[in-house]
Amino acid sequence: MIYLHQLDPVALALGPLQIHWYGVMYLLAFAACWFLGRLRIRAGRLPGVDEAGYGDLLFYCMLGVVLGGRIGYILFYDLSAYIAHPLDVLKIWQGGMSFHGGLLGVLVAAWWWSRRQGLHFFDVADFIAPLVPPGLGFGRIGNFINGELWGKFTHAGWGVIFPTAPEFIGWTPARLQAAYAAGALDQYARHPSPLYEATLEGLVMFVVLWVYSRKPRPRYRIAALFALMYGCFRFLVEFVRVPDAQLGYLAFGWLTMGQVLELPVIAFGLYCLWRSFGAPTLRPQPLAADAR
Structure with missing residues (x-):
């Protein structure tokens, strides 16, 4: 049945204060990441790190998501508009977040934290990968509620x-x-393309990565699976999604900025997959009950 979108992007209005569903989705994303990450920490999926240490990692990654996502959107999608209206940079409740910018922000934050902790960066990346898809799913639901990123x-x-x-x-x-x-x-x-992405990038990726990561895997392998799945899913969905109006199609009458940005993600996934062959496998070291 054809559906008329009538969802209010404002979840709660208290006088001049408005709480937007897009912001609520971010809170749910971080809450899911915190809960699932603690489960993996307790299972010893990142040996030598306790729940307090994971809390620090999550805080830095949250900053990376917000700052990287916003800066990435500005640089990749609408730089001229933000130069003309610089205060719009602060209006994240209106959308305008780039996954690729957020991904770069998380990678930088994780690299910095890993270096401080004396851990291998890709051990941390493999640990984080299964925690990201729920956030992607919530973010796309927020896009749908906002009535944005619609398809053809x-x-x-x-x-x-x-x-x-x-x-x-x-x-x-x-x-x-x-x-x-x-x-x-x-x-x-x-096409309700945000819901397609919420299903593929959120639900499907989470189930696959969570199940796959339950057993010890060679270093790089889980990060590789994340990058390859996301890159392929997003590339395919872009075929039924309308490109950003300010950019349009970049080439061939079908190539979008989203697809262009997926190429390095897929290449990164292939690189990680190649490096995983012959790489060491990190063995879980569950936390003692009194260390939780």
Whole structure:
């Protein structure tokens, strides 16, 4: 059934204070990362690190996600607009976060923390990889609630009509509702691409990585699986997702910035996979009960 998107991006309004669902999704992402990370720490998946040490790692990675994600979006997607309106940099509740920027931010934070702890960076990367997909899934749900990052037109029965799309500029909610009730908007139904990504990058990647990482794996292997899965999933979804209006297609009438940015991610995954052959395998060392 074709669905008319009518979700309010504001979760709670207390006078002038507004709590947006996009921000709530970030809180849920960090909460999931904290909970799942503690389980892996207790199982000894990062030997020599206790829950307090993991708390430090998570804090640095949170900074990396927010700062890297925002800076990445500005640099990769809309630099000229933010130069014209610099205060918009602070409006993260309106979206405008780049996964690739956030990934770079997390890698830098993890590298810095690893160096301070005297740990191999890729042991930390392998530890973190299964914790990231829930955050990706929550983030994409936030995109969907915001009515952004919609896909191309579709005749599929699960298509969604996004009032934020350009074809509805100037339409009032009443006009939209009346046209939808009359079945006059079915031709404008679009792929709910944020939900596709929430399913693939969030749910599917989490299940695969969590199950795969339950047994000791050679160094680099889990990070490789993460990068290859994300790179391929995102590259494919971009075919049904409308590119950012300020960029459009970069080449061939189908290549998007998202696909261009996936190429180094996939290359990184292949590099890690190659390095994993013959690499040592880190053995779990569960924490003692009194160390929790």
